[in-house]
Amino acid sequence: MKKIALPLLFVCLTSANLKAQDMQENVATDNNDFNKWSIEVSGGANKPFRTFTPGYRTDRVNFFTVDLGTRYMFNNKFGLKLDFGYNKFENNDDSPEFESTYLRGDIQGVVNLGRVLNFEDWTSVIGLLAHAGGGVYQLQSDNGFDGEDWGANLIGGFTAQLKLSDHIVLTGDVTGIANGFQNWNFDGMSQNNRTFDGVVLNGTLGLTFYLGGHEKHADWTTDVKSDELAALEDRIGSVETMMNDTDKDGVPDYLDAEPNSTTGVAVDTKGRAIDNNNNGVPDELESYIDAKNKEIVQNMGGGTDVKELINEGYVNVYFDFNKDMPNAQSTSGINFLAKYLKNNPSASADVIGYADEIGNSDYNKALSQRRAENVKKILVDSGIDASRLNIIGNGEDASVNKNNKQARQVVRRVTFIIKQ
Template structure:
């Protein structure tokens, strides 16, 4: 009985232990099916290819979803091929301890099936054979041997608690004294008179079984089927994450720059801001652009931000500001919708054209260097058309405006996110 103590301990622990936290670790296994005694057999004795007569019981513990160990108790009988071999009956009993590897998780079987996996097992143990009449050595004590065992087990999940299994196992007996039929010594030369030759020979046999795995524990899944990526957030965690994103995207001052990026979160309504949400003062005269009557020419606040000296030909100054790229409409990544904070640039241009009815203008669209060249040409033209339509809506005659996409702006540093943002724009050229 001492030889079975280890297995009994495993079985007892299996009933009282359950997996913690993420997955269950214990399972019980019940299998039955065929065996085949390959050799040695006494000359003239044959065993069936599929001899129905094997069963085993096991308890398995998985350290994680990849590796574990199991204890196994197997028993059955070997017999002859009816009509082709003399009769024999040999009963056997084996106890083994084996390491287990879950090849299905290692090889990502879940990519094609969530219900199928493959286990490999390898281990050692001991066993005995007892020969029945009419075997010559049926009178001897059981033939004890050690055993090396290895095999593959396929599992198909029927539910979270039960899986059907199919197993092929190869066993090698060590120090086997007699043939599987019990009619000769396991030696090339039979001693005369009969006596144990102590040749320490081996015997080889295999089993093929079908059975069931019963999973124990309180967790939702067993390690056989656990996939770390399946850890879903709770409803509370999901709600907290969504609320956090909403808070990040909040734009308290309505300048189209989210609060978490806004370095000036209390911008006045209608103010022009840069990408960081800071109010623009293009001519650096202390009067912000949205309050500056001459946003591109420095002047004191007493004159609305315009120069003190009289500007004789304001059109020349505005022309210079437009042609030299001080007036631009900007766009988001991969977008042809103007960013809200820069739409006022189109208003400056439309005001200029209305005051100078003899001038014409081209809207020039650009993109950053991300993306394919052909795609960027199309995107830049969509941006130019979007601003062209803004000018039309402002009352400018279509005959006075043209638009064209110029593709990538290669003049900026494409490794800089801020520089790429400057490239996503439309500028203007007075004709």
């Protein structure tokens, strides 16, 4: 059955993924369930560059600037806006007096970078817009040239958004403007002969007001998946969950009658560890433990019993740094103790956890407690009565050089004391 079911599940999973991808491409994002219009009002400072008569200049931050605009979003990513701006340029203390006004009107494309870059994955109140386009400007000078200087401009910038409510947003904008066909310098005292020269940098704070009767504006509307696509993704998730193999025994969880079998131990077709003598210890592991017991006793001179080996710290369970579950290489220590307790039903044991000295002492105390508790749980799941196991969290073991990585590995452990 396993040989048939696995290929069928693989085919189903592949087909479902392909169908989901196809449906995802067809999900509509330009529905009408959001507001599209907004009005933008902002004010701030400016800095004009380059086209000045020698000796004339402004302050580094020049007040003031006013922007008014209206924006329409075709969907939650793209739109257009029409905006009007007013800038005032004045001399600083080191310049001859002048005062100029700069009026402009522009149409710009808008890209909602917050949606393009999936800001919704980490925030619901911060957004970012990019805008660029072109238009016309008019330059006037109060004490310079007479009349008006008209020309074209290119404009672009970025607008950061902080959502205050579903209908009001606080904005901060940085915009650059490049003028074309500018006949007069910004100070209005002399002419400019370059086709493209004048540059203005604006920095403003303002508010955006969303218009319409829907709950959300396009700026904050995420792509909505169809019910059919959502159901299909749920089905894919269920199939993927079924194919998980938690205990890594080669049998998927949906077919595994024993999904927590010991790693590396032979199992049958239903994922159950082979235990012919029904003592709760897999036969393969039991034979390994028996051989290891004999080897340890022989190395100790042949006169040492298993209880003494355990109590003297020859049987330990080790942990990786900052982990409270035993590493795969040391679970044999748990099985060693389990076999002893099953063969000696009157015995009980202290399960004692330790941590190394890296980090906060209180945290390490709690970590050593969790390590001991998790080893106890594994022993209980192996068939040992919980009342026979006493948990002790001993905290940090300072018996080794804490600057030595290998030495610290030795003290990240759980050890046992047998009591009769």
